[in-house]
Amino acid sequence: MTKKKSISTKSKKATKYIFVVGGVMSGVGKGITSSSIAKLLQARGLKVTAIKIDPYINVDAGTMNPTEHGECFVLKDGLETDQDMGNYERFLDVDLPSINYMTTGSVYQSVIQRERNLGYGGRNVQVVPDIPEEAIRRIKLAGKTAGADVVLVEIGGTVGEYENILFIEAVRMMKSDSPQDIGVVMVSYLPVPGSIGEMKTKPTQHAVRTLGSSGVAVDIIIARSPEAIDKKRKEKLARFCNVNLEDVISAPDVSSIYDIPILFEKENLSERLCRRLNLSCQKSSDLNKWKQFVAKSKKVKTPVKIAVIGKYFSSGDFVLSDVYISVLEAIKYSAYALGLKPEITYLSSVDFEKGKKLSDLNKFDGVLVPGGFGKTGIQGKLKVIEYVRKNKIPYFGICYGMQLAVLEYAKNVLKLKNASTEEIDPKAKDLVIGVMDDQKEKIAKGDMGGSMRLGQYPARLEKGTIAKKSYKSDEVLERHRHRFEVNPEYIRSLEEAGVVFSGKSPDGRLMEIMELPREVHPYFVGTQFHPELQARPLQPHPLFTSFIKSAYESK
Numbered sequence: 001m002t003k004k005k006s007i008s009t010k011s012k013k014a015t016k017y018i019f020v021v022g023g024v025m026s027g028v029g030k031g032i033t034s035s036s037i038a039k040l041l042q043a044r045g046l047k048v049t050a051i052k053i054d055p056y057i058n059v060d061a062g063t064m065n066p067t068e069h070g071e072c073f074v075l076k077d078g079l080e081t082d083q084d085m086g087n088y089e090r091f092l093d094v095d096l097p098s099i100n101y102m103t104t105g106s107v108y109q110s111v112i113q114r115e116r117n118l119g120y121g122g123r124n125v126q127v128v129p130d131i132p133e134e135a136i137r138r139i140k141l142a143g144k145t146a147g148a149d150v151v152l153v154e155i156g157g158t159v160g161e162y163e164n165i166l167f168i169e170a171v172r173m174m175k176s177d178s179p180q181d182i183g184v185v186m187v188s189y190l191p192v193p194g195s196i197g198e199m200k201t202k203p204t205q206h207a208v209r210t211l212g213s214s215g216v217a218v219d220i221i222i223a224r225s226p227e228a229i230d231k232k233r234k235e236k237l238a239r240f241c242n243v244n245l246e247d248v249i250s251a252p253d254v255s256s257i258y259d260i261p262i263l264f265e266k267e268n269l270s271e272r273l274c275r276r277l278n279l280s281c282q283k284s285s286d287l288n289k290w291k292q293f294v295a296k297s298k299k300v301k302t303p304v305k306i307a308v309i310g311k312y313f314s315s316g317d318f319v320l321s322d323v324y325i326s327v328l329e330a331i332k333y334s335a336y337a338l339g340l341k342p343e344i345t346y347l348s349s350v351d352f353e354k355g356k357k358l359s360d361l362n363k364f365d366g367v368l369v370p371g372g373f374g375k376t377g378i379q380g381k382l383k384v385i386e387y388v389r390k391n392k393i394p395y396f397g398i399c400y401g402m403q404l405a406v407l408e409y410a411k412n413v414l415k416l417k418n419a420s421t422e423e424i425d426p427k428a429k430d431l432v433i434g435v436m437d438d439q440k441e442k443i444a445k446g447d448m449g450g451s452m453r454l455g456q457y458p459a460r461l462e463k464g465t466i467a468k469k470s471y472k473s474d475e476v477l478e479r480h481r482h483r484f485e486v487n488p489e490y491i492r493s494l495e496e497a498g499v500v501f502s503g504k505s506p507d508g509r510l511m512e513i514m515e516l517p518r519e520v521h522p523y524f525v526g527t528q529f530h531p532e533l534q535a536r537p538l539q540p541h542p543l544f545t546s547f548i549k550s551a552y553e554s555k
């Protein structure tokens, strides 16, 4: 008791930590819940940062197939992470550093490295407590780096899984050290089985009990369900899960993820958290700008039809759109800002190889080819790009989408019939897209993890170009993730044939943006970087905006 008292006087300015864990099943919106809680607390004037813990052995998300793990979100400082990091950045409108992301693999790697460097002074290094302690060290460092009042920590997976148990142990350890600084939120799922037609609380009760058996009690339950949870079931959960009635938060399915902070605020979620953690802050959340954005997104009626030509769509019989989540959101933000209703259709480039008609593309106001890797679907993408170039359909190519636009031009305008990219045909005669110099050695050594050109780099913009007019700036900083680039040997002939390289690295060596002049095409722009990673609801990306605007205008 005495110990507790002395901590609580010290804790007035202590950083608070809110852990978000999943109950019952994955995929019910832990990431959006974490982002929304972070948003609400930020809107109360608190300094908030957010961390994602992925229980994979992969050291980062860069080596995982997107069809398994969704989009790989690249942070400003270059770490390849989970798409939830993108949600946090978009909701909070901040850039997060790499200390805010960890996987089981990266935690073990640090511990093993430290042990190899005699960092443990010869003692026995153990899974417990050394692995949770490294996780705790990182969590606290992330809080300190951000100067945060509150650190949101989302733990991937579901409670009861073998994989995330060491991170749950980290929560237990932190909670036992300073219980007043730790909040635990469980995002659970309450099914309404068709045969019964009644919302069931039992799976959630089990999940809370399972977490309890790891020594961690739940403070707040987010009751995800197809419909709002009623009073009776709230009472049941409160009673059997040891939480206050007010701490069972209704979270029915909604049409837009951007509604969620607003819904949570109606349920007094931030109030409950502030009370639980004794946070001194504004009395309510100032969500005005956010609400305006949401209201606008619902008012738009005039459609703008965009096709996204991807290749990482199928997972068994299901279609995955998460792989391109940042692209999708970036399109939406710009469309809303222009007062347009985005209608986005995913088309698989592989289908165009199997005979899907290119004329189907005439239905769309704009076509976007996002980033990607490897051979699959590339011929289909090249066909699409040739078609939209010739038929003057606005085009936006991102990363691979820019490289393929350059390649298509080399093949069909420069008539370099054997042109290719080193990525798919290293022996081709004309490697218009080649491997970057500093990547050659890495590829030879098989050093492929986290070794691409990653993170933010500057680009200088050329006068009078679409890029410059869109950004209204001379130099921009954008995030990259690539091994290949436009081969400098072909730049002159491409320029002579009409390609404009409107953004270049400051030393002039790397082509960061390509475009065709407005006189020949309404909008044909490709970027070597990933602009979607920096698009934010309240700050749409200028290149997405100029693309959507041109798409709409050239209808």
Ligand code: GLN
Residues within 6 Å of the ligand: 370, 371, 372, 373, 374, 398, 399, 400, 401, 403, 423, 481, 482, 483, 484, 485
């Ligand atoms: N595969 C290409 C490269 O590595 C493009 C990468 C991407 O689209 N992110 O350069």
